[in-house]
Amino acid sequence: MAAVTARSDCAATTTSCPGAATKARARAVLDLGGRILSVDATGKPSGDGFDLGPSWFWLGMQPAMGGLVHQLGLHYFEQNSDGDVIFQRMAREAPQRYRGMRQEPRSMRLVGGTGAIISALAEGLPAESIELGAQVTHVSLEGVVVQYLDATGSAQRERASHVLFALPPHLIEAKILFSPALDFATLERWQRMQNSSRSTIVLSKLDVRRFQAQ
CATH class of the missing domain: 3.50.50.60 (FAD/NAD(P)-binding domain)
Structure with missing residues (x-):
């Protein structure tokens, strides 16, 4: 069972490693992300990859999330909704093509994947609190x-x-x-x-x- 332990006034888990930024970010996403997981093309956790968990946020409806993104200095972009959507429900089924629908309000995605938030938060924690x-x-x-x-x-x-x-x-x-x-x-x-x-x-x-x- 994964557990979160507390030291002083903070409770967190991570493996942040100064000097090995890319590897540390990927490790932090794996150890800390929970349902948030960004992976590379091979399916391995990555500090800059594809989201397999939570992917979007809405600035107008989630101001706290938007504030955190700005506070951490992360970059985001509008989710592309032009064209059709290819969706594969399960590996044993063929991908299906659906007509795309424009989102209102527009959703946002983080550059590098949602795991970027986990990495940024982990890097701000002192090692002794982990x-x-x-x-x-x-x-x-x-x-x-x-x-x-x-x-x-x-x-x-x-x-x-x-x-x-x-x-x-x-x-x-x-x-x-x-x-x-x-x-x-x-x-x-x-x-x-x-x-x-x-x-x-x-x-x-x-x-x-x-x-x-x-």
Whole structure:
């Protein structure tokens, strides 16, 4: 199970390597991207490739995304919608040709693929805040304290103000021990989130105070 561990006030995983920019960007996309994955023509993760996951964003409808793109100094372009579309649903089926439709509002794509955002964010993290190959086992809401097994299997503890889980709620419930135990209302809310395909969950100091008050 891939897990995110926290050091101080940040929680992230990556393998950023100064001096090997292209290789580091590709590695960061693979290790950190989650559903975001940009690959080259051979299907290998690339810092400048084709998107196999999320591909578009809309400046007018997603101002926060647009702001992040500008903040990171990334470049984008309008999605081409002229002409027909070739679509292959599965490898065993022949590609199908469809009449193209112009998008309104126009969607944008990032130069280098959506993985460029992951690479840019990873490069801005200090190396000591990064932990790969770790498995979170226990989250104490009195603090907040995260207990996890590092890549060598050794038990570790970290204190953080926020913990972000980028996992389906049912896996969080099944794989991670919480103390105090999660209340029924929270589990029910997680179930609704899972049914609506929203799988990023944040526990913060506000959650801690609410749990302690129960």
